[in-house]
Amino acid sequence: MKVDTLIIGSGVVATALTKRLLEHTPHMSILILEAGNRIKTKDFGIWEAFQVTGNYPFPQIFDLPYPERDAPGENRLIGESGQSPTAFTLNGGRAMAYGGSTSVWGGWTFRRKPEDFFLKTNTGQGLDWPFDYDTLEPYYCQAEDYLAVSGDSKDKTVPRTRPYPFHEFPYSYVDQPVAKAMETLGISYSHLPIARRGVSKVPSTHAPCQVTGTCDYCPFGARYLACDYMDDFRTWNDYPNLTIKLGVVVMTIRMATKRRAAGVIYRQTSTGELVSVDADRVIVAAGTFETPKLLLRSTSKEWPAGVGNDTDNVGRYLITHPYMIYAGSLPLSPDKMQWELDFPTLVSRYFDTPQEQAKGKYVLVNAPNIVARSVAQMMQAGYSNAKINRTLTGAVPISLHGMVEIFGQYENRVTNYSKLNHLGMPEATIHFRQDQAALDRIQEIGGVVKKIFEAMGGTYEDENPSVNSWRCDHAASTCRMSKDPKDGVVDGDLRVHGTDNLYVCGNSVYPNLGAINPTDTVTALAFRLGDHLNAAG
Numbered sequence: 001m002k003v004d005t006l007i008i009g010s011g012v013v014a015t016a017l018t019k020r021l022l023e024h025t026p027h028m029s030i031l032i033l034e035a036g037n038r039i040k041t042k043d044f045g046i047w048e049a050f051q052v053t054g055n056y057p058f059p060q061i062f063d064l065p066y067p068e069r070d071a072p073g074e075n076r077l078i079g080e081s082g083q084s085p086t087a088f089t090l091n092g093g094r095a096m097a098y099g100g101s102t103s104v105w106g107g108w109t110f111r112r113k114p115e116d117f118f119l120k121t122n123t124g125q126g127l128d129w130p131f132d133y134d135t136l137e138p139y140y141c142q143a144e145d146y147l148a149v150s151g152d153s154k155d156k157t158v159p160r161t162r163p164y165p166f167h168e169f170p171y172s173y174v175d176q177p178v179a180k181a182m183e184t185l186g187i188s189y190s191h192l193p194i195a196r197r198g199v200s201k202v203p204s205t206h207a208p209c210q211v212t213g214t215c216d217y218c219p220f221g222a223r224y225l226a227c228d229y230m231d232d233f234r235t236w237n238d239y240p241n242l243t244i245k246l247g248v249v250v251m252t253i254r255m256a257t258k259r260r261a262a263g264v265i266y267r268q269t270s271t272g273e274l275v276s277v278d279a280d281r282v283i284v285a286a287g288t289f290e291t292p293k294l295l296l297r298s299t300s301k302e303w304p305a306g307v308g309n310d311t312d313n314v315g316r317y318l319i320t321h322p323y324m325i326y327a328g329s330l331p332l333s334p335d336k337m338q339w340e341l342d343f344p345t346l347v348s349r350y351f352d353t354p355q356e357q358a359k360g361k362y363v364l365v366n367a368p369n370i371v372a373r374s375v376a377q378m379m380q381a382g383y384s385n386a387k388i389n390r391t392l393t394g395a396v397p398i399s400l401h402g403m404v405e406i407f408g409q410y411e412n413r414v415t416n417y418s419k420l421n422h423l424g425m426p427e428a429t430i431h432f433r434q435d436q437a438a439l440d441r442i443q444e445i446g447g448v449v450k451k452i453f454e455a456m457g458g459t460y461e462d463e464n465p466s467v468n469s470w471r472c473d474h475a476a477s478t479c480r481m482s483k484d485p486k487d488g489v490v491d492g493d494l495r496v497h498g499t500d501n502l503y504v505c506g507n508s509v510y511p512n513l514g515a516i517n518p519t520d521t522v523t524a525l526a527f528r529l530g531d532h533l534n535a536a537g
Ligand SMILES: Cc1cc2nc3c(=O)[nH]c(=O)nc-3n(C[C@H](O)[C@H](O)[C@H](O)COP(=O)(O)OP(=O)(O)OC[C@H]3O[C@@H](n4cnc5c(N)ncnc54)[C@H](O)[C@@H]3O)c2cc1C
Pocket: 008, 009, 010, 011, 012, 013, 014, 033, 034, 035, 036, 092, 093, 094, 095, 096, 097, 098, 099, 100, 101, 102, 104, 105, 106, 107, 108, 109, 110, 248, 249, 250, 251, 285, 286, 287, 288, 290, 291, 294, 425, 473, 474, 505, 506, 507, 517, 518, 519, 520, 522
């Protein structure tokens, strides 16, 4: 088999890129290879079962938790002592399925800020991007249209040339004490942009959000999910040469010469059969862990250390967001505060500024568990009406969520492990050392949260924030972009240094992450790559 374009992975990157390529050249032959399988979306029965049991319907799309995995590769901290072996967790932090991690994502859809493209210049840390914010800005607009983002177009936190496609969601009731406290302290806040389709005059095959508040499984498909959009290519369009194969793991990229990729060898998981495919160009969109692992195991005479790895950068500089939940309480809740939505509506990017960049920018989000009391559970537990009322009006737990920027370290790395996981994919070995400066920063942010809680009339109960997740949801930087091949893996066009027709697109190419979620930016990069490939012919 021979195709024009071969894409590895079927997440948002693969889907946005395929859209851009097929709209330009409808007859282009594109082969998408995805290790995972189809999960059923927009299904009432699955939604109902999920509501009743609370169990996520598709556990098979996640990595096994440590230490239940088939092999101890994941999370094994090589040569480190005194740290938990689960310090960098894959389980729950990525989804391996048709549609990739958008199957489980929250849809928070932030833009990076202009200074995020110049971390090295501004702080001496990491690396600058090969291009600036203005280069990416038009693609941010396209990404937000595509992801169906609801946001505040008047918000000046980040410059924009076009309004969001849908209006912002109003601040919820539980935002009000937080907003008031922030105002008292002079901390700015704004509406959180979120990928939830609104109502508009533009016809769409995707339903608008009904605010059911059950977003871990949306019964309507109002939260962007890549496989729903991938299906559109086949349902609503005439793209005769698009092929999507599920349940196949790409094992190696074959190189015809040092500079040219010839194609790939994939493994059919159900049979173990190895199949070779030829392609004019290969795009790796397999996520932050699998992309470098694939490059590393694609060894040849020309690339003895793995394709693109002559400078030993592939898989290095692994970063994520330490995710903090700062907990406290309010003494009384006379209005019986409860969550209205299953997604946040208020964010403060007050500390996401050039002034904070050297220490690590951070954002604070009023996320849905600020009031974690379930009336349904109290009723199931047989509480009387009076007791439920007393509970709802009494002391109430509160929390603020935070994400903080950390900086890439050369030693923090992902590589292949010798055993295969439940999808037939080589497992990962992660070498990750938590940086003391980041841990100190997390404590310091606790001091700011304490002031916010006190301004709300509450107390901060978590002097040593205990819920610091180092999960891989926002993992990045393992194939970082660089102008100079000695500093990274891909160039500003996302082409692997030293090759002509091999590209990487994903969070792995970010030289740094900033303080915000990555997917708006990666979708913008996918559209930009599509334009580059269309221009190249
Ligand atoms: C729980 C959770 C919540 C999140 N919330 C947010 C949020 O609110 N906002 C935000 O911006 N981001 C969020 N993210 C991150 C977001 O989901 C990712 O940034 C985005 O989905 C990445 O898309 P991608 O296409 O680059 O890769 P992925 O979605 O990771 O897709 C890669 C695909 O490649 C396949 N693959 C890998 N290796 C191979 C191989 N060798 N052969 C064949 N196939 C292969 C995988 O199975 C996978 O399906 C969240 C992530 C998680 C897990």
